[in-house]
Amino acid sequence: MKVLLVNGSAKVHGNTARALAEVAGALEADGIETEVFQLGAKPIRDCIDCQRCRTQGGGCVFDDDVVNKLIAAAREADGFVFGSPVYYAHPSGRILSALDRAFYAGGNAFTHKPGAVVAVARRGGTSTTFDVLNKYLTINQMPVVSSTYWNNVFGRNPGEAEQDAEGLATMRNIGHNMAWLLRCIQAGAAAGIEPPVAEHAHTNFIR
Structure with missing residues (x-):
């Protein structure tokens, strides 16, 4: 079994990397087994809701950044940890752009696989970052892996996370907890327990 750890920071050796x-x-x-997926410092496009991924299959129509590579790596993973630094009390723009497109164009690579979210900040904004990123998990039927406190680490300059013992x-x-849950899922699969099939109904409130 393998867990993919997605680093939403542009810094390869920053405090988000240390937390992951x-x-x-x-x-x-x-x-x-673990694998770190570094989103990197190059531009990542936003989703433009073109719907091409619905008709062409195989990922996002934009293939000039890391998003399709992320989807491919997700298909080989059994669980996920998404980590982000806090910018203006919010996740990094790059992880939001990447996950918007990855979950839209390749959501079935994540469905029913456990996930956890990690937020890293100098001081404030970890709770809102934690909340925003957890929504990707809960909209896609992913069991949310918890801990003994909110999944936050504090530190501004690289290396300062070492001082946050808690x-x-x-x-x-x-x-x-992730390892335990993965083994439980594996044991359930061996016993013939399959994930449920979800119902879908699409409505809106425009009359």
Whole structure:
């Protein structure tokens, strides 16, 4: 089994990377393979709701950034951790653009797979960032992996996350809880328990 850790920071070695590394260490200690997916510092397009992914299949029509690579990596993963720094009390724009398109064009790569969200900040905005990113999980039938506190780590300059002992313990508990849930899902599948088939009804309030 493998967990994909998506780093929504442009900094490869920043505090978001440090938080994700702590989660990865706990997962690996429990026998779960991990892979870090770095969104990087290059531009990532927003979704323009062109609907082409509905007709052409295989991912997003825009293939000049990392989003289709993210979808491909997601198909090979059994669970996810999405990490973001806090910008203006909100997730990074790059992770929002990437996840908007990845979940729209390749949502079935994530469905029914466990996920967790990690927010990293100098001071404020972690709760709103945590809330925004969790919505991707809950709209796509993904079991949400919890911890012993909100999934936050504090630190501004690279390396400062090392001083947040409680935050790093929270990250390790995410990893251990994720490993436990993955094994439960694996055991359920071996016993013939299949994910439910969802109902769908699309309405609006324009009359």
